[in-house]
Amino acid sequence: xxxxxxxxxxxxxxxxxxxxxxxxxxxxxxxxxxxxxxxxxxxxxxxxxxxxxxxxxxxxxxxxxxxxxxxxxxxxxxxxxxxxxxxxxxxxxxxxxxxxxxxxxxxxxxxxxxx
Amino acid sequence: xxxxxxxxxxxxxxxxxxxxxxxxxxxxxxxxxxxxxxxxxxxxxxxxxxxxxxxxxxxxxxxxxxxxxxxxxxxxxxxxxxxxxxxxxxxxxxxxxxxxxxxxxxxxxxxxxxx
Numbered sequence: 097x098x099x100x101x102x103x104x105x106x107x108x109x110x111x112x113x114x115x116x117x118x119x120x121x122x123x124x125x126x127x128x129x130x131x132x133x134x135x136x137x138x139x140x141x142x143x144x145x146x147x148x149x150x151x152x153x154x155x156x157x158x159x160x161x162x163x164x165x166x167x168x169x170x171x172x173x174x175x176x177x178x179x180x181x182x183x184x185x186x187x188x189x190x191x192x193x194x195x196x197x198x199x200x201x202x203x204x205x206x207x208x209x210x211x
Numbered sequence: 212x213x214x215x216x217x218x219x220x221x222x223x224x225x226x227x228x229x230x231x232x233x234x235x236x237x238x239x240x241x242x243x244x245x246x247x248x249x250x251x252x253x254x255x256x257x258x259x260x261x262x263x264x265x266x267x268x269x270x271x272x273x274x275x276x277x278x279x280x281x282x283x284x285x286x287x288x289x290x291x292x293x294x295x296x297x298x299x300x301x302x303x304x305x306x307x308x309x310x311x312x313x314x315x316x317x318x319x320x321x322x323x324x325x326x
Contacts, residue, residue: 127312129312131314136318137250137300137318137319138316138318138319139302139304139314139316139319140316141313141314144312144313151311152311152312152313184254186256188256190312192312194311194312195311195312196242196243196244196306196307196308196310196311196312197244197261197263197306198306198312199246199258199261200258200312200314201258202248202255202256202257202258203255204254204255205254205255205256207254
């Protein structure tokens with residue numbers, strides 16, 4: 097009955113590798129997000145998609161590329177991983193079209209460690 | 212630009228004490244929403260409450276209560292008769308009309324409830 101799920105939960109990899117994190121929601125929501133939580137627990141939005149359309153694209157390196165095959169899935173692909181990419185990445189979803197009133201429901205997070 | 216400040220980085224209390232977590236926000240928008248999320252040691256982000264800028268009524272849910280005061284731009288969270296299971300990082304967040312569904316998070320408050 098998991099509402100927003102992410103895989104994997106932990107990801108340990110070497111610098112320079114390419115990796116993907118998958119996210120799926122079964123809430124029937126129209127909008128999905130990626131957030132990054134750094135080592136100081138600070139949360140910042142990275143991307144948002146509504147029904148496969150990119151609606152928020154914050155200033156993140158272009159090594160990060162989101163892909164939404166359908167409105168229930170939003171994956172995050174990261175190329176040429178760097179030490180500074182180590183963080184917890186959260187996927188979230190909300191019902192509306194990215195409205196100010198939308199409540200976002202978060203997945204369990206993926207802890208990425210780059211060695 | 213919008214901003215959320217949670218000045219209390221860490222709070223430690225003894226079980227059964229009441230504790231208030233402070234949240235101060237900044238925005239020039241007249242329409243905005245405020246949120247509280249809980250991040251327990253297991254790491255997931257759990258939605259607690261959403262409040263819009265036009266509703267200043269206080270809200271109570273069991274041992275949790277929220278006090279929204281537009282005059283001081285504050286949205287404080289009180290836990291009554293705290294329990295060990297309340298130990299977590301608590302985040303206050305803001306979404307504004309001009310920024311759509313982007314959530315701006317505070318830095319979080321680490322609450323530790325000791326037996």
